[in-house]
Amino acid sequence: MEELNYIILLPVIAGIILFILPEKVKMLKGILSLIIAGITGYFAYMLYVAETGIFKGVFDTSEYATDSVMYKLLNGIEHYWSMNLDSLSQLIVLFIAFFSIIILIYSITSVKREKKLYNFYSYFLITLGCAFGAVLADNLIMFVVFWGILGLTLYKLIKGYDEESSAAANKTLILIAASDVIMIVGIGLVWVINGSYSMSAMNVSTTSGIGVMAFLTLLVGSFTKAGAFPFHTWVPAYAQKAPAASSAYLPASLDKLLGIYFLARLCKDLFVLNEWLTLVLMVIGVVTIIAAVMMALVQHNYKKLLGYHAVSQVGYMIVGFGLGTALGIAAGLFHMINNALYKSGLFLSAGTVEDKTGKENLEDLGGLSKAMPITFFATFIFALSISGIPPLNGFASKWMIYQGIIDFGKEPGIANQLWIIWLALAVLGSALTLASFVKFTSGIFMGQPKEQFKNLKETNFMGWFPMVILAIVCIGFGVVASSVVVPGLFEPIVGPIEYIGIWQSSLVGGLILISIVVGLLIYWIGNFKNFRTVDTYIGGETAGENFDYPSPGFYGTIQNAPFFSVMYKAAEKRWFDVYNLTKSIVLSTGNALSRAQNGILTNYIIWLFVGLLILLIILM
């Protein structure tokens, strides 16, 4: 299985070589990267259709003479370099390749304009190779190495040009790196229980305290990468400040795929969950959904709004995995793919809008639909999809999750008893998502066109093509969900799925498409030329900027409601942010300790002798 080596090493080595090319030929670098990504896409397809299994010693050291340098260097590496190619990793590898190609196409024209973003394509390709490595690795040590490199490239794909952006970059890397170290502890604990680093040979029970600790420490890694509560706080900060291509690439698609992939491995292969851990997963899942969507509702910055949604959607996936049933896991994986599709699309369209208008807040925008029709329609599809409107893909996976929750309620268990709560909160989260995307689409694209955007043009082909592709996939996955997508992509992973409700997505989708076509026909036949267009009538006054009511204003009601106002104020002071909480605790401890370091020599000598005395008293 040489492809297993090539798919990891080719992008990494190509990325390192790209460091040599100067920044002036960014376009060339982009095209070269696209070619490399295309080749890895081919490898990914080859792996998708290949035989599954554990591949040890893919690195064959016997090719080298025993006294050669390469042999000495690589001797024993086959111990670590073992790959697990099963239906789960095949699926993730395929989609990583897909998203990297789509986003590279978008980046070729957009990254050129980012002045201070150095070596974007090098880090892009290294990220790609390491993402494949992390998904395919069977050895936990090798896995955590690839996983850690991804945190580093994530940091390099955002540029620190001023206070806020460099603070966001710092927060991102600190949280990610902290989770990596915690994962090392988990790996050590797994070794203590199991005596092996091989993921495929593992089946750890969570009845002992040490097993639970191992699960939780590894879970931290997965949650931080995917951006789940309470380790999510880097996602909105990153999304607000990073270039669109970076946000679409890592937090929106690859990090979700990887984080959820690892969650799937944890829940499906590595550990046998007990009922309390199921409860923990369910609680974290619904808290993530609701808390993040509530924050998204009141944002004014549209990129930050998308960042909070990137968190909120993860909650659905966690709920899916928390269910632990075949239906639940399939629904979680399906939602992961869907989320990556529409969320990277949304980041790309947000990036396009920012690029064209230079505005960051919803208040300053409006009425762009006429100027940018393709972007508008694509965004509209994504927005409907993330809000769970049939027949789009977001509905399909959410519907599976709802069914899974109802099904889950039939079993005995603590978490099962509370099924109605999970269901209600998941549905509520979906409704709130719709509410905040009404604000997003209407704030940017609807309403009166503003004077300053009169001359706006649609983005170029490289800009809208990836969005259109993603939108088409969103529709396609939704319409053929029950007939093609779920049986084709997910049933090989989880086994046959039984639905409790009748669900024929093609039928529903077909009916909706027919009704749209019929509606359009009626619209055209009913001689629409007779419609008249007039300016907005405001009691005889001329409509101007001062009559424009920006869409975020409507959401102030929620922010000022009795209970919510307290919560929002606390959130504003960052009371719910692990990063800020820890930071203030650590800094105050440091300040207390530093009083002892007062520069007086006598004190220093006293410590020395106190230390000596204590040692003598203890040991003698």
Next chain:
Amino acid sequence: MSELVPLFVVIPLASAFLIPVIGRFVPWFQKSLTLLVLLFLTILSLSYLFTNTGETLAYKVGGWENVEHVPIAIFLVLDGLSGFIVLIINMLGFLSAFYAVSYINKYTAENNFYALLCLMIAGMNGVALTGDLFNLYVFLEIAVIASYALVAFGIERNQLEASFKYQVLGGIASILILFGVGMIYWLTKTLNFADASTILAQHAGSPTVTFIQVMLVVGFGLKAAMIPFHAWLPDAHSSAPSPISAMLSGVLIKAIGIYALIRLFFNVFTISSEIAIVITTIGALSMVIGGLLALRQWDVKRLFAFSSISQVGYVAMAIGIGMIVIARGGSQTVASLAIAGGLFHLINHAVFKGLLFLNAGAIEYRINTRNLKEMGNLAQFMPWTASTSFGASMSVAGIPPFAGFFSKLLIIIAAIKGGFFFLAALAVLVSVLTISMYMKYQRYAFFNKAHSEDRMKIKDVPFPMAFSMVIMGVLCLIMSLLIFPGVREIILDPAVDVLMKSSAYATTIIGM
């Protein structure tokens, strides 16, 4: 090759005396001689490691042969561990000296600088090689006295104050060490490591031996800046000229602190679990408190200095874990994993902390400040400094694929395998503190907005400084290879073996 062993001490010692005499008349003599000497010694130590894997070489000063298995000569012993330390000392010494070629322009008295540097290196090489307790003390004093002078090299108020505190505390520590050495001589009637260890083995666990051990732990603990004996370090390391800070933080505290401590406690004393617990505890304390104190610093060099306390704490904790496991008769693989992690972190720390101090020197060289709040946006104007300091920061923070990640991985995994879950948790905590402080450094120094407009004119540092920094930056990355079996066998494994087979040292020397 054993005839070559004394060269490590003799050559730098001789150059330290030649430089002030000849350097007065011949320009460039001091620089070229120092560089040549250190390059030669680096190559010599590398050639030892590559050709004599793990073999012990001993040079008997004066040629006195052992009489009835009693070593009577003064020994200079080069084994896996000494070779490892000597490599670090001379390699880092060479790179710092190369860096100093342009950096030291801003001071006068270049001859004195290079003479003191050579003297310090001669002392450290002596400490690493000696097989004799009193010689250990003498070489240690040579190294630290040179370092007192180097800390005060700028002769401004701060430097003199720092050097004075360092001298007083260092002097107390030296007295404690000398006292311990004297006690050993009184107890065993010998100063030779190997000979003393056979006699001390009979007294293992007696109150006298414990008393000696406490004296030595405190003495060397102060030299290694372990908490609560660390107070001198932040002032001293931040006041010295930057290449010297790199040597002090990167090498000196390890060569005369950690190395001497582990050499004595593994190869001379019998490992006892009480002392092992003491070393682990002060290691863990240094790690946590050093990290907490470092995070709130705004002076770059003070930040690095406090972080040195924390990182050396990591090393001490890892080695302490190995000692506890050995003393309790636990699994050999866990013990060797912990010790390998500690030594790997030691060499990593030498490189990345040395590099960080050189970076701080580069920033100070160009914009004349050490305050993070007065920097900003330097990445645009000083690309070499920015990229190398990024490599060093990622290595110390333990981000793969940089070398620091692997040593941290070994330490944490070893702690868990040994059942020290609390220590593993502390290591994780400190690792998070470490990444936070280095991200703070990255953010304020290299990103953010520029502090003032006239920064637009600055250039990156001259070639010798950039060269040293780039070499060390590359080392931060390629030292990850030390984890690979082929490379580990050459550099890391012989050093670990010396500590794992702790009684083999005495038998080898006595058998010669």
